[in-house]
Amino acid sequence: MSLRLHAPVVLPCDPSCSVLRDAVVDVVDGRVAHVGPAADAPAFDGEVRELSGILLPGLVNAHAHSPMVVLRGLGGDLPLLRWLREAMWPAEAKMVPSDVRAGMLLGAVEMLRNGVTTSAEMYFHGEQLVDAVLAAGSRVLFGAAIMDLPGMPWRPMTDEITRWIDADGLRFGPHERVELGYGPHSAYILSPEALGEVAGLARDRGALVQVHVAESVEEDLAQRESHGSVPRLLERAGVLGGRVLSAHSVHLSPEDVLIYARHGVGVAHCPGSNTKLASGIAPIRSYVDAGVKVGLGTDGPASNDDLDLFEEARLAALLARVTSRDATAVRAADALLLATRGGAAALGRDDLGALEPGRWADVVHVDVDDPAFATGLDAPDEQVLANLVWASGTRRVKDVWVAGERVVSDGETTRVDRREAQAGVREVAARLR
Structure with missing residues (x-):
C-alpha cells in the first residue's frame, strides 16, 4: 500500500516543531517513507490525495x-x-x-x-x-x-x-x-x-x-x-x-x-x-x-x-x-x-508521535475552513501553530489515518457506527446506575 498526502501545511512534530509549506507525507506499507516540501519530493508510484488544511501526526x-x-x-x-x-x-x-x-x-x-x-x-x-x-x-x-x-x-x-x-x-x-x-x-x-x-x-x-x-x-x-x-x-x-x-x-x-x-x-x-x-x-x-x-x-x-x-x-x-x-x-x-x-x-515508543521516515503513518488532517483559521495558512509559522492549538483544537479534525488506513473520513469513523457504539454504552450505563 502506497499513499501520498499533499497539503498546504505539514507539521511533522520534529523537536523544533517545524512548519512545512506545500508538503507531502508518503506512506509505504503503513509507515512514513518521506516527509518534506512537494518540490523536493521523490517520484511516487501510488495513490495521491490532495488535501486542504494541515497534516500532523496522530x-x-x-x-x-x-x-x-x-x-x-x-x-x-x-x-x-x-x-x-x-x-x-x-x-x-x-x-x-x-x-x-x-x-x-x-x-x-x-x-x-x-x-x-x-x-x-x-x-x-x-x-x-x-x-x-x-x-x-x-x-x-x-x-x-x-x-x-x-x-x-x-x-x-x-x-x-x-x-x-x-x-x-x-x-x-x-x-x-x-x-x-x-x-x-x-x-x-x-x-x-x-x-x-x-x-x-x-x-x-x-x-x-x-x-x-x-x-x-x-x-x-x-x-x-x-x-x-x-x-x-x-x-x-x-x-x-x-x-x-x-x-x-x-x-x-x-x-x-x-x-x-x-x-x-x-x-x-x-x-x-x-x-x-x-x-x-x-x-x-x-x-x-x-x-x-x-x-x-x-x-x-x-x-x-x-x-x-x-x-x-x-x-x-x-x-x-x-x-x-x-x-x-x-x-x-x-x-x-x-x-x-x-x-x-x-511511553518509550520511538515509532509514534511524529511524521518521520520509519515511524508508523498515523496522520491527522485538520480542515481550516473555520473562523479559527480566518487569518489564513499563509500567516507566519507561529500564528498558524497558535491558531491550531489555541483556537481550533479538535473541532476541525476531518480525516485520520492509522498505519496509512483511513479510519476517520469527514469527521466520522469508517470502521464503527458511532451511533450504534453510543447506544451500546447507554444500555450498559443504565444497568450500572
Missing part, C-alpha cells in the same frame, strides 16, 4: 481509562479518594467483560474523531478492551490493572498478563496496533514488594509499567511518611530502570524529579482530570527542564470528562503559564509536541 494519549465512558458523569463533584471509593469502585464492581468492550469501543471512536490515534490504557478485561481497539482501528498500550484489595489479590492479575505477553508477544495485531504491559495501580494499593516484583517481570520482557504517582496530596501520605516520597519508594523497591510511565505525578519534589530523570521515567500529565478533582497542578516546565520525558493524558472519561487531547494541551500550557507567571513557559509549539512526540517518548 496524538498520543499517555494515560487513560477509556472504558469508563460507561461511568461518565458519576460522582462528578467529589474529590479523588471519595470519587474512587463512593462512585467508581462500586460501579466498576458490577461491570462484566462486555461492558469494558462497549466502553472502549466508544472511547476509541471518540479519540479517533479527536485526532488521538494511540492511548495508553490501564484497565481490566484486556481481551475485550483490545478487541474493541482493533475493531475501531486505533492503537493501544494496554497496562493490565493490578491491585491488591479484598477479593482482588494482585498476584493472579500479574500472572494473567505475564502469560498473555509470553503467549502473544509484546506487540501484535495489524501494524502492531496492540502493545501489552503491566499496570500496577499505585503505591497506596500495592506493597513495595509487589511493585518491585511486577516491575521485574516487566523489565524481563521489555514491557511498559504504568503506575499512578502523587496524584493528590492525601492519597499517598502514608507512603511519603514512611519513604520520603513515592518516587523514592519506587526507586528503593526496584521499580525504576525499565520502561516506566508515572501517571499524574502532580506532587513531586525537586529530588523526585531528579530521580525520574536519572532513571528515564516518563510522566503523563493529566491537567483536565487533575483540575476537575482538585488534585493540584504539576509544574511540568521544571520536569521538562530537568530532562524528564513528559506527555499528556486525559485520564478516564469519568474524571475529565472527555477524551480530548487538544484540550489537555491547551490546559497544560495555560496552567504552566499562570502558575509560573511566565507567558513563555509553554508555547503553542511546546503544547503540540507534548500531545504528540512527548507522549510517545514518555
Whole structure:
C-alpha cells in the first residue's frame, strides 16, 4: 500500500516543531517513507490525495481509562479518594467483560474523531478492551490493572498478563496496533514488594509499567511518611530502570524529579482530570527542564470528562503559564509536541508521535475552513501553530489515518457506527446506575 498526502501545511512534530509549506507525507506499507516540501519530493508510484488544511501526526494519549465512558458523569463533584471509593469502585464492581468492550469501543471512536490515534490504557478485561481497539482501528498500550484489595489479590492479575505477553508477544495485531504491559495501580494499593516484583517481570520482557504517582496530596501520605516520597519508594523497591510511565505525578519534589530523570521515567500529565478533582497542578516546565520525558493524558472519561487531547494541551500550557507567571513557559509549539512526540517518548515508543521516515503513518488532517483559521495558512509559522492549538483544537479534525488506513473520513469513523457504539454504552450505563 502506497499513499501520498499533499497539503498546504505539514507539521511533522520534529523537536523544533517545524512548519512545512506545500508538503507531502508518503506512506509505504503503513509507515512514513518521506516527509518534506512537494518540490523536493521523490517520484511516487501510488495513490495521491490532495488535501486542504494541515497534516500532523496522530496524538498520543499517555494515560487513560477509556472504558469508563460507561461511568461518565458519576460522582462528578467529589474529590479523588471519595470519587474512587463512593462512585467508581462500586460501579466498576458490577461491570462484566462486555461492558469494558462497549466502553472502549466508544472511547476509541471518540479519540479517533479527536485526532488521538494511540492511548495508553490501564484497565481490566484486556481481551475485550483490545478487541474493541482493533475493531475501531486505533492503537493501544494496554497496562493490565493490578491491585491488591479484598477479593482482588494482585498476584493472579500479574500472572494473567505475564502469560498473555509470553503467549502473544509484546506487540501484535495489524501494524502492531496492540502493545501489552503491566499496570500496577499505585503505591497506596500495592506493597513495595509487589511493585518491585511486577516491575521485574516487566523489565524481563521489555514491557511498559504504568503506575499512578502523587496524584493528590492525601492519597499517598502514608507512603511519603514512611519513604520520603513515592518516587523514592519506587526507586528503593526496584521499580525504576525499565520502561516506566508515572501517571499524574502532580506532587513531586525537586529530588523526585531528579530521580525520574536519572532513571528515564516518563510522566503523563493529566491537567483536565487533575483540575476537575482538585488534585493540584504539576509544574511540568521544571520536569521538562530537568530532562524528564513528559506527555499528556486525559485520564478516564469519568474524571475529565472527555477524551480530548487538544484540550489537555491547551490546559497544560495555560496552567504552566499562570502558575509560573511566565507567558513563555509553554508555547503553542511546546503544547503540540507534548500531545504528540512527548507522549510517545514518555511511553518509550520511538515509532509514534511524529511524521518521520520509519515511524508508523498515523496522520491527522485538520480542515481550516473555520473562523479559527480566518487569518489564513499563509500567516507566519507561529500564528498558524497558535491558531491550531489555541483556537481550533479538535473541532476541525476531518480525516485520520492509522498505519496509512483511513479510519476517520469527514469527521466520522469508517470502521464503527458511532451511533450504534453510543447506544451500546447507554444500555450498559443504565444497568450500572
